Amino acid sequence: MLFNSWEFALFLPIVFALYWMLHKKLQFQNMLLLGASYFFYACWDWRFLFLLMFSTGLDYFTGLKVSGNDGFGKKFWFWLSIIVNLGFLGVFKYYNFFAESFAGLLESFGFRVHLATLEVILPVGISFYTFHGLSYVIDIYKNRIEPEKNFVTYSLFVSYFPLLVAGPIERATHLLPQIKRKRNFDYDKAMDGFYQVLWGLFKKVVIADSCAQYANEIFNNSGQMNSFSLILGAVYFAFQIYGDFSGYSDIALGTSKMFGIDLLRNFNYPYFSRDIAEFWRRWHISLSSWFRDYLYIPLGGSKGGMWSKIRNTFIIFLVSGFWHGANWTFIVWGGLNALYFLPLLIRNSNRNNMHIVAEGRFFPSIKDVLKILLTFSLTVFAWIFFRAKTVSEAIAYIKGIGIFNFDGGIQFLKIDRYTPELLLLIGIFMLAEWFSREHEHPVFGRWKFFKAILIILGIITLGAFSNVGDFIYFQF
Numbered sequence: 001m002l003f004n005s006w007e008f009a010l011f012l013p014i015v016f017a018l019y020w021m022l023h024k025k026l027q028f029q030n031m032l033l034l035g036a037s038y039f040f041y042a043c044w045d046w047r048f049l050f051l052l053m054f055s056t057g058l059d060y061f062t063g064l065k066v067s068g069n070d071g072f073g074k075k076f077w078f079w080l081s082i083i084v085n086l087g088f089l090g091v092f093k094y095y096n097f098f099a100e101s102f103a104g105l106l107e108s109f110g111f112r113v114h115l116a117t118l119e120v121i122l123p124v125g126i127s128f129y130t131f132h133g134l135s136y137v138i139d140i141y142k143n144r145i146e147p148e149k150n151f152v153t154y155s156l157f158v159s160y161f162p163l164l165v166a167g168p169i170e171r172a173t174h175l176l177p178q179i180k181r182k183r184n185f186d187y188d189k190a191m192d193g194f195y196q197v198l199w200g201l202f203k204k205v206v207i208a209d210s211c212a213q214y215a216n217e218i219f220n221n222s223g224q225m226n227s228f229s230l231i232l233g234a235v236y237f238a239f240q241i242y243g244d245f246s247g248y249s250d251i252a253l254g255t256s257k258m259f260g261i262d263l264l265r266n267f268n269y270p271y272f273s274r275d276i277a278e279f280w281r282r283w284h285i286s287l288s289s290w291f292r293d294y295l296y297i298p299l300g301g302s303k304g305g306m307w308s309k310i311r312n313t314f315i316i317f318l319v320s321g322f323w324h325g326a327n328w329t330f331i332v333w334g335g336l337n338a339l340y341f342l343p344l345l346i347r348n349s350n351r352n353n354m355h356i357v358a359e360g361r362f363f364p365s366i367k368d369v370l371k372i373l374l375t376f377s378l379t380v381f382a383w384i385f386f387r388a389k390t391v392s393e394a395i396a397y398i399k400g401i402g403i404f405n406f407d408g409g410i411q412f413l414k415i416d417r418y419t420p421e422l423l424l425l426i427g428i429f430m431l432a433e434w435f436s437r438e439h440e441h442p443v444f445g446r447w448k449f450f451k452a453i454l455i456i457l458g459i460i461t462l463g464a465f466s467n468v469g470d471f472i473y474f475q476f
Contacts, residue, residue, distance in 0.1 A: 019258050024180050029183070030153060033161070033259070036065065055088065055158070083382045085133055089130050092122055124341070132157065134294070156179055166249075168263055185260070199254075202250075205463035213238040250327065253440075264285065270282035271379075273375050277352075288320075296313075314335070318338065320337075332391055
């Protein structure tokens with residue numbers, strides 16, 4: 001069930017109405033949300049619902065055992081949870097990658113082997129709900145939280161449908177107290193959530209799905225494209241993945257607000273970043289902070305000498321890349337971002353841009369504009385590896401840009417809308433984001449109802465409904 005589907009447009013109001021009818025019984029509200037979440041997930045593939053339930057039961061049980069034991073017993077149950085969770089993730093997501101890579105390595109030395117691969121479908125959202133459970137057990141092991149005794153409450157924390165398949169990656173310290181606390185209907189909060197859902201839909205069906213038409217055509221036919229079209233293809237993909245993933249996050253956060261629950265913010269206008277460090281503080285925030293707290297800091301973080309800092313930085317970026325998918329392209333993408341980050345780390349300037357760009361002002365400085373353009377250009381370059389199917393395909397794409405062949409001007413004009421129209425649409429979209437960069441989304445202030453009407457009209461008239469597809473991050 002896609003957020004941008006008619007099924008979800010029917011599902012959400014029904015659950016919303018039933019939920020607030022049960023406002024006097026918190027346990028009934030949670031049971032309804034849990035049932036709705038399982039139904040939502042089963043609509044993808046009901047067979048994987050059992051894997052979700054098993055993962056939930058495992059972490060619930062091991063969390064109790066970790067808390068109730070000391071010494072060897074505590075470590076045993078902790079590592080059991082870690083190994084089983086990562087084991088499931090490894091089998092479903094990474095086994096074929098390691099098998100094929102190992103076979104390729106042996107073949108390069110003259111040994112031909114045929115390792116068995118698995119014909120399995122990657123369970124949607126497995127990387128997200130696995131990380132929910134891992135952080136929960138780790139926090140118990142580190143004595144940061146007490147285990148949750150109520151199984152329904154814990155199950156809802158893991159399976160809450162707005163965040164189940166593509167995040168944000170929640171923490172027990174943030175979400176569990178809200179699930180356990182009585183929630184009263186707040187009209188202003190519900191309307192703010194509805195407006196955020198509208199903005200997320202606009203990002204998805206107008207920006208992301210429109211850009212996807214061009215990005216897909218150009219990447220799939222990159223051998224016939226001139227340099228200018230290849231550059232445009234990379235830029236289109238940058239806005240496709242941003243509109244797609246941040247649009248999903250806006251819908252998730254807005255939907256949750258309608259139920260009186262706040263989720264972690266996942267995007268904060270990342271394309272206005274002035275360096276790569278700021279970009280990663282604003283892009284997929286819940287994943288970046290997860291790796292910071294559960295991998296980077298335990299490795300030593302920024303303590304120690306410069307070489308240990310560099311080592312830890314490369315580890316976190318490479319693991320982050322590998323988290324996105326079992327392909328060398330994602331690892332190269334992660335490594336590129338580590339290289340981008342390196343000069344900031346060496347000069348100890350990775351925390352220079354902690355405030356909002358041009359805060360309290362309409363126009364940024366020329367210096368800020370140049371920094372934003374440079375950071376965006378580096379990000380777009382790295383996205384080529386993220387989008388390409390293989391590393392060699394990405395390199396060929398980059399070589400095509402480097403030829404500097406601009407003959408023929410803009411290509412692939414006959415898709416659905418013309419390139420100048422789409423570029424104008426992207427420009428208007430970025431202006432809307434610029435004006436709202438000090439707010440969570442553009443629908444705020446005295447004119448928010450009027451803005452919402454404009455967004456609805458934009459979705460109806462400009463939405464690429466003929467190109468409706470899954471959200472990109474469902475594959476992760």
